Amino acid sequence: MSTLADLLAEHTTLSDAAAAHLQRLVAEWQLLADLSFADFLMSVRTEDGDIVTVAQCRPNTASTVFPSDEVGRIADPTVNRQLERAFSADRVLRDEDPKWLGAVAIRREAVPVGFTADDGVIAVLTRAVDLTHPRLPSPLELAYQDSANDLCQMVADGSFPHVEGNPRGLSTPRAGDGFVRVDENGMVVYASPNALSAFHRMGWTTELTHTRLSEVAASLLTDPFESEDVAVMIDEAVGTTAPPAGPYRDVGMRMEADARRATALLRAVPLRPRGASTGAVVLIRDVTEVKRRDLALISKDATIREIHHRVKNNLQSVSALLRLQARRTTNPEARGALTEAVRRVASIALVHELLSGSVDEEVDLDEVVDRLVPILVDVASGDATVRVTHRDRLGVLTAELAMPLVMVLTELIQNAIEHGFTGQTGDSEIDVVADRDVRELRIAVRDNGSGLPEGFEVATSDRLGLQIVQTLVSIELGGALTMGPNPMGRGTEVNIVIPLR
Structure with missing residues (x-):
């Protein structure tokens, strides 16, 4: 449409x-x-x-x-x-x-x-x-x-709607939530039953009619700055008070204010047909229960992010201990296994670190790859220099998809670094290429190395890293994995297709 x-x-x-x-x-x-x-x-x-x-x-x-x-x-x-x-x-x-x-x-x-x-x-x-x-x-x-x-x-x-700022992104109460009409002097001439209920919830115990609304609202709020702001907002909407000269707080025409017993969302709409003030409409909605739920969600979100932060710290401690043990080990096979464990734990810790700063349990994969690549190249064996780049945008994924996918990329990049350039001289490059739409995320990991061994089949490979990749892609991600020659030249290409819906 x-x-x-x-x-x-x-x-x-x-x-x-x-x-x-x-x-x-x-x-x-x-x-x-x-x-x-x-x-x-x-x-x-x-x-x-x-x-x-x-x-x-x-x-x-x-x-x-x-x-x-x-x-x-x-x-x-x-x-x-x-x-x-x-x-x-x-x-x-x-x-x-x-x-x-x-x-x-x-x-x-x-x-x-x-x-x-x-x-x-x-x-x-x-x-x-x-x-x-x-x-x-x-x-x-x-x-x-x-x-x-x-x-x-x-x-x-041409004077409605008004151009007003709303930096806090507050919603607008509807007329049915609570409606108050005030005259050109700021006096209440009509208040709907829902508006009366909202003001009673805030602590007002008598009728609103024939009272000055700005004074009533200001008297109910607990914060003195909010009290002043709501009075200024209503009086400016009515036209009884002009904005003060010099620096002042631009309160706009909508506010969320805390009273002794409740929280209310207020919005003032000036009425100035043909340029002459006839008063204002003040809409009010009791958002006490909504605010309580929001606070509970914020508290829960903070707890989840704190858990991710602590998990990240613990994993980094485990990674440091494994790295220390690898340095003290004289057996090459044991040192290699410990080094691989360091890399795997570090990749998981990185995802938890990003989740600890996220408010919606989502991870930016491009940021993960950019931070992960130096770690992988640093722990790679051998003296050869490998350049890893990633093109296009991997995008943002939920935590349940991001965690296994980061493990898959870690294993594939590390496998290419360690086994893809055996006996090769010259520039060694690995490209991570992404193609994403609303249904699928397609990732290709390409290298310009020596290619796959004769008769290699990924399904029958006994390498632990590739076994981990197959398990994660097929079971955790519900996707498909293929390996073959690099169509862009020499080397190998690994393709992953992951459904997003």
């Missing part, structure tokens, strides 16, 4: 700034749909003069009036004249009579999307409201719709 950016590029020649404004609008218009109890469609004019729908939003607070996907549909201007007129308007058009769509009576309103004076109207939002069963609206519905009307006018003015 095409994204909004794809559709804008296909049908329009909007500037990057105008397209970014529409992207921000689509990121925020769920609030508009929920407050309006209405579906929203975004339409743009194509280079050919047609009007095409490029985005669609359904409300969480009411049933949709467009059960089918409207994206990509070209509007008929003879049927929807209001949409055509909105491209040259600077206000919300609400003069269309309800029309029947099947068994549903729909009233459409056209909201021109303003941006700059030079760009004019860059898109039009269609707000479609179900009028099939008219009834007297509740106070909550009146407060919602009043705020939605202000926000729609701000869309026409």
Whole structure:
């Protein structure tokens, strides 16, 4: 399915700034749909003069009036004249009579999307409201719709959505989580039942109506800096306080704050239709239980990483002891076996070291190979110089795949270093080449050495390293292993295919 950016590029020649404004609008218009109890469609004019729908939003607070996907549909201007007129308007058009769509009576309103004076109207939002069963609206519905009307006018003015920073990546509370409407003086004129419950959970024991919300919120928070920040955020959204001159904390328009009994996520939305402040909407969500689960997960994650760190330390100690024993051993076979053990333990320790710094139990294989190669070359026997390079990107794998794969690469590279260049003079090179897609990871380990012995079969080889490789690839990784001549020239090539899905 095409994204909004794809559709804008296909049908329009909007500037990057105008397209970014529409992207921000689509990121925020769920609030508009929920407050309006209405579906929203975004339409743009194509280079050919047609009007095409490029985005669609359904409300969480009411049933949709467009059960089918409207994206990509070209509007008929003879049927929807209001949409055509909105491209040259600077206000919300609400003069269309309800029309029947099947068994549903729909009233459409056209909201021109303003941006700059030079760009004019860059898109039009269609707000479609179900009028099939008219009834007297509740106070909550009146407060919602009043705020939605202000926000729609701000869309026409080009002042919504606001460009605001969110460095902490906080999510946005929905209107149904908790809704508070404050007037131009910062006084609460309406608070939804869910908002009242959230403030009661934070420690407020009386009604919110006719109180100054910034003072109420500030009085409930335990941290004095958060208390000051939340008061500044709400007052700036209302317009009763301008940002202070000089350096100050840019608190943005959303915060996560800790009260005595609960943690709440707050978001302030200024209401300034036609440039005049009519107050603000403050959305609040009680995230106490979510925060507790997050803290538990953080604690568990820290414990797992500490375990990886200790395992790495223990393996490095074992590796050091084996290396010391190898130096004291006079038997060449025993020294070789101990040296191989040092290398295997070191490769496992390296994976645990990377896991100790990972927050998602994943390992960057390229970093492992870059750090592993010097260790392998250092413990290689003989005086010959071997150059090991790896091309392309191996990528990131989960720990359960990364651990055996690192062991496989360790054995293959070490085997090539020790046995691939027997009796050879000149440059000795080993290449690790990767090819990865969404289904498989294919790795080739190539050398320019003397090649495989006559009649060699990997399945019948009695070398411990190759036996380890076959076992890990077939059982642990569920992949396939082949060995043969290097197609790029002399030497040997080992191919590994590992399924990723």
